[in-house]
Every structure is written in C-alpha cells, then in structure tokens.
Amino acid sequence: MDFRVFLLAISAITVGLVELVVGGILPVIADDLDVSIGTAGQLITVFALVYAIAGPVLLSLTAKVGRKKLYLIALAIFLVGNVFTYFSPTFTFMMVARIFTAASAALVIVLSLTITARIATPQKRAKALGYIYMGISSSLVLGVPIGIVLTNAFGWRSVFLGIAIMTVGSILLIAKFFEEIPPGHVQPLAEQLKALANKKIIFAHLATMFMLAGHYTVYAYFTPFLETTMQISPYWISIFYFLFGLAAVGGGVFGGSLATWIGSTKSILFILGAFAVSLFILPFSTFSIPVFIIVMMIWGALSWALAPPQQVYIIESDPVSSDIHQSFNNSALQIGIALGSGIGGVVYSQTNSVTIMPPVGGVIVLIAFICAAISLSIPISKKIRASVNQ
Structure with missing residues (x-):
C-alpha cells in the first residue's frame, strides 16, 4: 500500500x-x-x-x-x-x-x-x-x-x-x-445534475437523507438527553459516547455482512425498520444503565449499518453513473445531518424536552423507510439496462 x-x-x-x-x-x-x-x-x-x-x-x-x-x-x-x-x-x-x-x-x-x-x-x-x-x-x-x-x-x-x-x-x-x-x-456540475433524473436513485438518496435526519434529531442533542434523563457526570457521558462510537464503527461491518447474506434491498429495509424501533424504545430504556447501554449500542450500530448496502444498491441500480450518485449520496447524508440537528433544535426550543426527540426521530426514519420502499418498487430503466449490457 x-x-x-x-x-x-x-x-x-x-x-x-x-x-x-x-x-x-x-x-x-x-x-x-x-x-x-x-x-x-x-x-x-x-x-x-x-x-x-x-x-x-x-x-x-x-x-x-x-x-x-x-x-x-x-x-x-x-x-x-x-x-x-x-x-x-x-x-x-x-x-x-x-x-x-x-x-x-x-x-x-x-x-x-x-x-x-x-x-x-x-x-x-x-x-x-x-x-x-x-x-x-x-x-x-x-x-x-x-x-x-x-x-x-x-x-x-x-x-x-x-x-x-x-x-x-x-x-x-x-x-x-x-x-x-x-x-x-x-465532470461539469451541470452534467452531474443530469444524473438526478433517475427517480429510483432519487428516492434512495431521500432514504439516506431522512434516516440521518431522524438520527441527528437525537444524536446532535445526546448530551442534554443523557444529562436530563440519566443524571450522569461528564466522565460517564464521554464513556457513553465512546461506546456509541465503537458500536457505530462496528455497524458498518454488520451492514456489509448483512448485505452479503440477504442482499442489499432486504438489508436496507431491515436496517431502517430496526433503526426506527430503536429510537422509539430509547427513552423507555433510561430506567437502567445496562439496559440503556444495550439499546444505545444497537442504535449506534444501526446508524452506520445502512451505508454499505446503500452503496451496493446504488451501484446495482445505475452502474454507469454510480460515482456521481455516491457523491450525491454523501451530500444527502450531510443534508440529513443538517435537517436533523435543525429539527432537534426547534423541538428542543419549543418543548424544552429531550425525551420527545427520540420518537420524533423515529417518525422521520419511518419516512426514510417509505422512501426506500418506493425506490425498491421502481424498476431499473431500460436505458440503464442497455448501457450496462453494452
């Protein structure tokens, strides 16, 4: 190397x-x-x-x-x-x-x-x-x-x-x-934007965006969530974040292995569904630190598990423009982070409550699930199939 x-x-x-x-x-x-x-x-x-x-x-x-x-x-x-x-x-x-x-x-x-x-x-x-x-x-x-x-x-x-x-x-x-x-x-930006005419990929990007939006509605304000619901010290908060980080890094491996085992399409729906469930459960797990850590690490692992099957799915759906779409998918990820942290800020300002953020995030992830399902239901266009077979 x-x-x-x-x-x-x-x-x-x-x-x-x-x-x-x-x-x-x-x-x-x-x-x-x-x-x-x-x-x-x-x-x-x-x-x-x-x-x-x-x-x-x-x-x-x-x-x-x-x-x-x-x-x-x-x-x-x-x-x-x-x-x-x-x-x-x-x-x-x-x-x-x-x-x-x-x-x-x-x-x-x-x-x-x-x-x-x-x-x-x-x-x-x-x-x-x-x-x-x-x-x-x-x-x-x-x-x-x-x-x-x-x-x-x-x-x-x-x-x-x-x-x-x-x-x-x-x-x-x-x-x-x-x-x-x-x-x-x-490639000129105008040419890159033409690739967005593929509705199948557009909904895949939207799934990425809404998943990250749901995630960061909670994760961007995870410190006040822990301080309010768990009453733990900054030292323990740093440990919680570290455990979350380890789970997230491992989640990428899990997502890739799952996609190899059951395929990218099934993996995407499973991960999004399980991710939404983990967010809905999160506020109900704060009664016990061990239970909360388990739920938190499942949430953390799933937060990065979508990337590998999503990238495989994008390549399979439009191999010719996959490089461009992977760039746009990264942008969708960042827009999701911005959207989620923005929504979280509004929710926190309006309600002054951190416990409502996980269910709000869970609802947003369900929107991601719907977008993914729509994307999967759209067949690969004949033009793309023809270009791949050439």
Whole structure:
C-alpha cells in the first residue's frame, strides 16, 4: 500500500473531527457564548449544509487547479477556520468560522478520495479507499468523546486548537511527500445534475437523507438527553459516547455482512425498520444503565449499518453513473445531518424536552423507510439496462 494513502487518511480524520465534535459539548459552548442549546445546535446544521453543497461545487470550480496545490490551499483555509473558532468572541463569529471550515473540509475529503483513487494501483484501489472511509467514519463517531474529554480538562476551545495543530501536521506531510498531481478530468456540475433524473436513485438518496435526519434529531442533542434523563457526570457521558462510537464503527461491518447474506434491498429495509424501533424504545430504556447501554449500542450500530448496502444498491441500480450518485449520496447524508440537528433544535426550543426527540426521530426514519420502499418498487430503466449490457 502506498504510504501516501495513510497520509490522506490522517488528513481525512483531521477534517472529519470538526463536524460533530460540538455535539458532545453543546451545553458548554451555549453557556460560554450565551445562547440556548437549540441555537448552539445550529453550528452542526450550518456546517452540514455548507459541506453538502460545497463538495461538488468547489470541485467543479477548481477543476483546472493542481490537486496538491488545491489540497494544501483547502487545508490552509481549514486551519484558519479553526483558529478563528478558537478565538471566537461571539456565536455569530463562530458560525462564520464554521462556514469556512465546512467548505474547506468538504473539498479536502473529496480530494482525499479522488487522489487516493489515482495514486493507488488498480488491485489495491478499493482497499485504499476503504482506509479513507474508515478515517472519515472513525473521526465522526469518535470525535465526540475525545472532544468531551478535552473540554473537561482544558475547556471547549482547546478542541479546535488541537484540530488546528493536527492540520499543521497534515500540511507539512502533504507538502513534503506529495508531488504535484495534474487536475485530471472533472465532470461539469451541470452534467452531474443530469444524473438526478433517475427517480429510483432519487428516492434512495431521500432514504439516506431522512434516516440521518431522524438520527441527528437525537444524536446532535445526546448530551442534554443523557444529562436530563440519566443524571450522569461528564466522565460517564464521554464513556457513553465512546461506546456509541465503537458500536457505530462496528455497524458498518454488520451492514456489509448483512448485505452479503440477504442482499442489499432486504438489508436496507431491515436496517431502517430496526433503526426506527430503536429510537422509539430509547427513552423507555433510561430506567437502567445496562439496559440503556444495550439499546444505545444497537442504535449506534444501526446508524452506520445502512451505508454499505446503500452503496451496493446504488451501484446495482445505475452502474454507469454510480460515482456521481455516491457523491450525491454523501451530500444527502450531510443534508440529513443538517435537517436533523435543525429539527432537534426547534423541538428542543419549543418543548424544552429531550425525551420527545427520540420518537420524533423515529417518525422521520419511518419516512426514510417509505422512501426506500418506493425506490425498491421502481424498476431499473431500460436505458440503464442497455448501457450496462453494452
């Protein structure tokens, strides 16, 4: 394996940390910046929205720029965004900083994937891309407990200072070990959008979006949920997040194995149905810590289990445009995060209750189930079948 792939994976981990790390420290940030928890939750919403849009747009706009040069520019902007976050005197200032970090993070992740595909040998390409995806997923699910530990020890701003220091390391490594990489061919954004005419895939993207929306209606406010319903200390909250993260990483393996066993279509419906049930059960499991941990880890595993069968399903449904659709599916995931954290913020602000969030999230996941069922009911178009058989 080309060791440069591991350098790209390190960069993916670094930029991935910044997205959801605020979820575990929302009450601390809200208190320090003098805003409500619901308002502070919009830091996740705005980040996810900008991330979803910025990836494909910035990649198209920078199509003629050398990949190494563009990668270093994106990391530099990401570094500045985190430094600004560290010094943010107000919530508005921090929100602006989050916009810059989201846009640059989206570009870094897309470039990490495209550069990896180019530098890895064909025989090792899938495995190399797997390292990048593993870096992304691990940073998303394990960044929260790490952020809680750092916040308890040094304050919430130390989290972003740490990410900034890691970014400096990534910049130095990329600058030293990578030669300039030609831009290559990037499909125009208008051509990419044409692929969205496939209704079968559109509903698959909607299923991803609504599943993540239901998930983050709860997960974005999991800290106040634990504080209110379980009355546990920050130390135990960090342990809960860590256990959730381990379950989520294992969930990807479970989803892939399930898809191999019963097929992608059955796996999608099973995972979405079980995920909705786990959210409905969650508030009723808080009477016992052991019971809650079991339900929480099932919820955590299912939260990342959909990705493998969904990617297989997308490839099977439209092999010709699968790369484009996988990019859009990632955007749908980010829009789902934004939508869920936004809905959670509104629900929390209006009801001042965290126990109502899991059933609200469960209802949203049921919408995802319906979208998936509609997608599965639509046959693959004759045009796509013909292009595959050619």
